[in-house]
Amino acid sequence: MNPQTKALPTANDRANTHKGSDSGLVARLAKRSIFRNTRRTLLTILLISCSLAAILFTDAFVRGMVNTMVKISTQTFLGEGQIHQKGFREANDIDLYIHDTTQLYQQLDEISEIEDYAPRVLSGAMTSSSENVASAIIYGVDAVKEAKVSKLKLAMTQGDYLSGVEGEIILGEQLADLLEVNLGDRLVVTVSEAHGGDLSQALFRISGLFSFNERSMDIGMAFINLSQGQTLLNIAGVHEVALRLQELNQADDKMLGFWHVLNTEQLETLSWQELVPQLSSMLAMTEYSTLIVSLIMYILVCLGLINTMFMSIFERQTEFGILLAIGTRSKQLFYQIMLEGLFIGLLSVAVGLFLAFVFCYWGSIVGIDYSELEMSGLTLNEPIYLIIDASSFALMGVATLAVTLISCIYPALHAARLQPSFAMRKTL
Amino acid sequence: MTMLVDAAAEVATINKVKNTVIETRHLCREFGQGDTLVKALTDANITIERGEFTAIIGPSGSGKSTLLQLIGGLDTPSSGDVFLDNKNISHMTGTELSDFRRDHIGFIFQAYNLIPVLSARENIEYIMLLQGISASERKKRVDMLMHAVGLEGLGDRRPAELSGGQQQRVAVARAMVSKPSIILADEPTANLDSKTGADLLDMMKDLNEQQNMTFVFSTHDPKIMERARRIIRLVDGCVVDDERRD
Numbered sequence: 001m002n003p004q005t006k007a008l009p010t011a012n013d014r015a016n017t018h019k020g021s022d023s024g025l026v027a028r029l030a031k032r033s034i035f036r037n038t039r040r041t042l043l044t045i046l047l048i049s050c051s052l053a054a055i056l057f058t059d060a061f062v063r064g065m066v067n068t069m070v071k072i073s074t075q076t077f078l079g080e081g082q083i084h085q086k087g088f089r090e091a092n093d094i095d096l097y098i099h100d101t102t103q104l105y106q107q108l109d110e111i112s113e114i115e116d117y118a119p120r121v122l123s124g125a126m127t128s129s130s131e132n133v134a135s136a137i138i139y140g141v142d143a144v145k146e147a148k149v150s151k152l153k154l155a156m157t158q159g160d161y162l163s164g165v166e167g168e169i170i171l172g173e174q175l176a177d178l179l180e181v182n183l184g185d186r187l188v189v190t191v192s193e194a195h196g197g198d199l200s201q202a203l204f205r206i207s208g209l210f211s212f213n214e215r216s217m218d219i220g221m222a223f224i225n226l227s228q229g230q231t232l233l234n235i236a237g238v239h240e241v242a243l244r245l246q247e248l249n250q251a252d253d254k255m256l257g258f259w260h261v262l263n264t265e266q267l268e269t270l271s272w273q274e275l276v277p278q279l280s281s282m283l284a285m286t287e288y289s290t291l292i293v294s295l296i297m298y299i300l301v302c303l304g305l306i307n308t309m310f311m312s313i314f315e316r317q318t319e320f321g322i323l324l325a326i327g328t329r330s331k332q333l334f335y336q337i338m339l340e341g342l343f344i345g346l347l348s349v350a351v352g353l354f355l356a357f358v359f360c361y362w363g364s365i366v367g368i369d370y371s372e373l374e375m376s377g378l379t380l381n382e383p384i385y386l387i388i389d390a391s392s393f394a395l396m397g398v399a400t401l402a403v404t405l406i407s408c409i410y411p412a413l414h415a416a417r418l419q420p421s422f423a424m425r426k427t428l
Numbered sequence: 429m430t431m432l433v434d435a436a437a438e439v440a441t442i443n444k445v446k447n448t449v450i451e452t453r454h455l456c457r458e459f460g461q462g463d464t465l466v467k468a469l470t471d472a473n474i475t476i477e478r479g480e481f482t483a484i485i486g487p488s489g490s491g492k493s494t495l496l497q498l499i500g501g502l503d504t505p506s507s508g509d510v511f512l513d514n515k516n517i518s519h520m521t522g523t524e525l526s527d528f529r530r531d532h533i534g535f536i537f538q539a540y541n542l543i544p545v546l547s548a549r550e551n552i553e554y555i556m557l558l559q560g561i562s563a564s565e566r567k568k569r570v571d572m573l574m575h576a577v578g579l580e581g582l583g584d585r586r587p588a589e590l591s592g593g594q595q596q597r598v599a600v601a602r603a604m605v606s607k608p609s610i611i612l613a614d615e616p617t618a619n620l621d622s623k624t625g626a627d628l629l630d631m632m633k634d635l636n637e638q639q640n641m642t643f644v645f646s647t648h649d650p651k652i653m654e655r656a657r658r659i660i661r662l663v664d665g666c667v668v669d670d671e672r673r674d
Binding site: 024025029032033036318319321322323324325326327328329330331332419420421424 | 502529530544546555602
């Protein structure tokens with residue numbers, strides 16, 4: 001072999017050298033080109049970053065709203081789960097009550113996931129004052145345990161909470177208005193007894209009024225002590241045990257052992273999602289709406305970016321013609337445009353994540369007041385605190401970058417397919 | 429004796445083929461179709477040898493730019509072939525053509541057409557980067573060319589910071605840096621004042637003579653026409669005159 005020939009670089013060597021220097025050159029050109037029209041680039045970055053921030057803000061808001069709604073729904077009265085005798089919920093039959101409460105309470109005391117529980121008896125009742133008559137659901141509750149599970153005690157607006165003394169009753173404010181009664185007034189409650197359905201009546205004196213800020217509850221509920229409720233209904237057990245779990249998300253996790261332990265041949269234990277399926281459906285819909293909002297935002301980002309990139313390409317058409325004329329491959333031009341998109345995307349994602357964090361953090365501290373607004377029968381009586389989710393930030397950041405790159409493919413292909421003579425028509 | 433004459437003729441033919449850098453055969457370029465058909469170039473047969481300093485002249489719309497674009501591989505002929513360095517470029521793929529232009533052709537444009545985001549030095553260096561030439565070799569060649577075109581000390585300036593004459597000098601340096609066999613120049617002096625244009629022309633003539641590079645101009649400039657060793661005249665897309673001044 002001729003030694004001189006041996007010393008010459010091979011085609012592969014040359015190709016490898018090309019690759020290294022090409023990528024550096026393409027990156028340099030792309031980097032400088034994006035700030036050629038600074039105002040347009042900044043506006044593009046602003047468009048993308050604001051869209052990203054808006055998507056993340058919406059996501060954090062929806063998470064906060066869902067959390068607030070679930071908390072309101074479960075902590076007000078429902079609990080994160082409830083135990084009933086099988087068939088009670090479907091039939092609303094007061095004869096279907098939990099008989100062996102002692103064993104059940106022992107089990108509940110031993111389950112670590114259950115923070116507190118509140119036994120209840122309940123029945124439809126007719127309440128009669130000296131002025132009026134109204135139907136309501138009468139609940140017999142253990143005053144101490146109920147206070148740990150629901151917000152009944154906190155909802156008291158007038159008078160005193162239940163103290164365990166026989167004959168005391170607390171009413172919703174609107175029910176009291178309907179019955180035209182005040183604190184200390186007498187009220188007769190008539191119910192249908194278990195084991196036969198005989199009517200049972202008892203006289204109560206109104207010891208307190210409550211308001212959950214929820215019309216259906218304030219006009220349709222009255223509370224008496226558990227023991228008197230059991231006597232009134234002629235039952236030895238309870239109809240319902242509301243559960244307060246250590247963590248809200250334990251209600252979703254059906255793999256946890258206590259769900260199996262508490263679902264027996266006699267007992268039915270349901271999470272809040274199963275108790276109020278309309279709320280879970282509404283929350284699922286809310287998540288869909290976030291997805292739709294995100295999609296619309298991304299479509300707008302795509303269109304905006306395609307427009308910007310095309311404007312930039314049309315402005316630089318002659319320049320691309322020159323680059324192609326002097327030996328730049330179409331592929332290199334394609335990479336250059338894609339790199340410009342990548343740089344714009346990276347800057348936009350950085351700015352967008354920063355903006356989103358600032359606004360979401362502010363929303364998570366201050367909260368957004370949506371009181372007086374009723375959604376699906378729920379009144380948001382406490383502010384919505386935004387919830388920042390790191391995985392959403394990461395996912396949306398990557399998605400924005402991907403959308404930016406996808407938007408650049410069409411303009412980049414257009415530039416790469418330019419014929420030099422056409423691109424430079426005004427010159428050579 | 430007859431054999432000797434035949435052999436001499438054959439050697440002359442071989443030498444001629446070896447020296448031919450540009451050859452067009454029955455080159456045609458049409459735009460549009462039907463009633464809007466425009467014949468920009470019709471049956472152009474041109475042969476240009478290595479080291480020639482050729483001017484293509486003609487009135488506006490005569491096909492000068494079209495001919496240069498076809499020779500430079502910037503456009504595709506409707507029919508006919510273009511041979512550069514004895515290679516038919518008319519049937520090359522896009523990538524092959526890009527690489528061929530990069531390695532064999534230098535372009536000088538009327539409007540300078542430098543890359544605005546690159547400095548003068550980077551504009552000159554660009555093609556060598558595409559060729560994968562080492563950093564030391566690039567620096568050596570750029571320094572040498574900056575000196576040759578009289579732009580020492582201006583390497584870090586962006587095109588917008590240079591005068592028209594300086595920009596065109598950068599364009600000349602860029603066209604020459606890859607040591608191409610052909611330099612195609614489209615009215616290179618049209619945007620320059622007469623003195624700058626004359627200086628630039630002197631410089632290109634010197635480079636042509638010193639480095640035996642082939643220059644093909646399209647021009648209206650009488651100064652280029654005066655100095656050209658060959659003038660090809662186009663009228664309505666047809667070559668009507670081919671004058672050599674050897």
